[in-house]
Amino acid sequence: VTDALRQETALPSPAPPGHRETAAALLLVAASGLALVLAAPFARVQLPEIKAFLPAYQAALLITDLITAILLYNLFARARSAALLVLASGYLFDALILVPHTLTFPGVFADTGLLGAGPQTTAWLYYFWHGGFIAFLLGYIVLARRSPAAVRDSGRLVIGSVLSVTVLVAALTGLTTLGHDWLPVLIQGTDYGFRRWISPFICIVAAVGAAMLWPRRNRSLLDLWLLVVLCTWICGELINGVLGAHRFDLGWYGGRAFGVVAAGVLLVLLLTSVHAELHERLRDQSRLAVIVTSSDDAIVGMTLDGTVTSWNAAAERIFGYTAPEMIGQPVARIIPAELQGEEREILRRLARGERMKNFHTVRTGKNGRRIDISLTLSPVFDQSGAVVGVSKIARDITAEKRAETELQQVRADLARVARVTALGEMTAAIAHEVNQPLTAVVNSANAGLRWLSGEPPDLAAARRSIERAVSAGTRAAEVIKRVRALIDKAPAQRERFSINDAISEVLALIQGEIARHSVRLRTSFASDVPSVLADRIQVQQVVLNLILNAIDAMNGASGPRELSLATARREADDVEVTVGDSGIGIDEKSLEKLFEPFYTTKPQGMGIGLAVSRAIVQAHGGLLWAQANTPRGALFAFSLPGSDGPRS
């Protein structure tokens, strides 16, 4: 878990340093060593005392260390590694202790230093400063090696650390000023004296720390540069505290030069990393931003209570609201009143971590227009895996929906055309077949009459004519019989199917037709109807025919247009389908002729649909009948034997 978190958040990069970084670090260490070796012989050469040097140097160091400490505290807050907290505390300590050290330095603010400093105050503070810093660094190295578990509540720990360090620095200041006289004498005039023993000790401790950092196989970039810090720091301590002997000699100045490098190395690394990461993030974000902005789909961010947090350009385009108008507002304002409940349910499901894909629903634009959209919703998780928000991608499918509706319309029109043309062709064929003998009947009968009305009547010729009329009339009847037989014996493609499904298919086909005539459709499909063994297409033709008849019948009628479709199970496993309308209805006289071929009550009707329908139903062993509907209109019903008990 720790590693994962480090992977995610540690800065600078937790990855092992590359060859270039390692080489640069080693080069810096080597340069420091070389500078030390070169300067060593001249360490005790006394240089002029520059009064402004120390405060200027200390001020620079203070700022550098403070910035480093702040960056490290931030790093800790993200990585939650106790080691980083110790390291940050070390840098804060380094910064804060510079204040009493500078104030008490003799000859800077006062000849004997401020804060009631004694002659040894500054020297003691110097060793507390250096020793303390190394102690903190060692603390970091030890903790980082043990890689302890992530700490919680980093904020409180940071405050605690800052307070502790401040108290520590205050206590050390008190000790070295108020308790000045109890401490051993370190410095005699400008000569160092006793402290000869302290600096080497600190150097050895620091070297131990460096040695601990050195072999780490999974040494991070931070560790590598801490190694550089330690090495330069040791160089500084050596030349100042071991090789040098007096204030303002070369060793004294040189030690501070190394000090600047030691303090600067980590700051440079941290700033570089911060910059690199910022740059990377900004680039990522601008890349993402470009994608979101130029998306054709509305991309909307929301909190779990439905408050909009982001609103892209496509959302502005689709819904009409600008981003400032929507951000911070409840998303409910684009949801139609009747769908508010649906949205609450969606948010509840997302809060549980569910996703929703291609959910089709309706939204209201700023101008009140209803927009058909397809929604894809994903929960947004925070680092701990809790759902903190919703990302919503909405696609405007109004045009697609319209196209779909139009397609249905076209389909319905096509079905109608096909039906009309099929019947038209059939009627033309039948008309021709019947017309021929009919012509012969009429002609022969007329001829017969003329033969009879001659003077004298030619009886023999008249007889021949009448015989012709009879035979032609018989043929006309034959034609009709043949047409019926043709329909009866049409090769039926019998299959077992659900009548409910078959009717649903028909309804899907003529939905546009129903809508176009403002007809309200009521369906009541019984779930217990047995399946039927029949020619599916033929049965669908019958249903289609009855529905279209019903629509036509309602076209001429006033009042509400209601089409009712029902299926039911009847005795002996019969399936009964009824198609009722609220149209003009059928009078008693028509009811008898209704199923005769060529009988029609419609101005453009062929008078063939019901006859064919009845023939189809009868061929399947069923019945087709009509009756008055209540309260008005007509009701057509047909029955088909259930497939479990087909009649012969």
Place this chain on the structure above:
Amino acid sequence: MTGTDGQPVVFIIDDDEQVRDSVADLIRSVGLGAHAFGSTEDFLAFKRPDVPGCIVLDVRLPGASGLEFQRTLVGSSIHLPVIFMTGHGSISMSVKAIKSGAKEFLTKPVQEQELLDAVQASIAQDRLRRQHDKLVGEVRGRFDSLTAREREVLPLVVSGRPNKQIAGALGLSEMTVKVHRAQIMRKMAARSLVDLVRMADLMEIAPGKR
């Protein structure tokens, strides 16, 4: 103008035997001759009597349709008027038929009186046509007996030019033209110049312009 035509005959062409027989029966019952054929080929193979008549033609026929057959008739030597019968006539079909010279366009089942009226009218038309054709034939026969020079002179005469001009145009003497003119009048049996002009009209000879 002899006009010694026999009994007119109606030719019925319909692939439906009952229909064509009943039509023939009906036509015979009003005292006209009738011949029924099952196809146009049968009709063309039949040796037709030289009497006035007409054709009753079904639009829908096996092979070439009635309309096509009518078009071939127009370009042939058979000038009988055509009456169409159809089981399901469309307006465009009837317009086409009438435009190419059909006499009537009747829809089955055909009204008896309509058919008989159409037949009578067609026969009357055919009779007129036959008289006209006969006249043209006679005039053409006389014209054929003219000499080449007389055929040259005739158009100039019917254009009403004086002999002197005709002589000038043809490079003849006025006297010669006079002789030709008298011969033409005699051979063509023209009683007057107006008579001759009418004959030239019948033969569609344009008056000479030279």
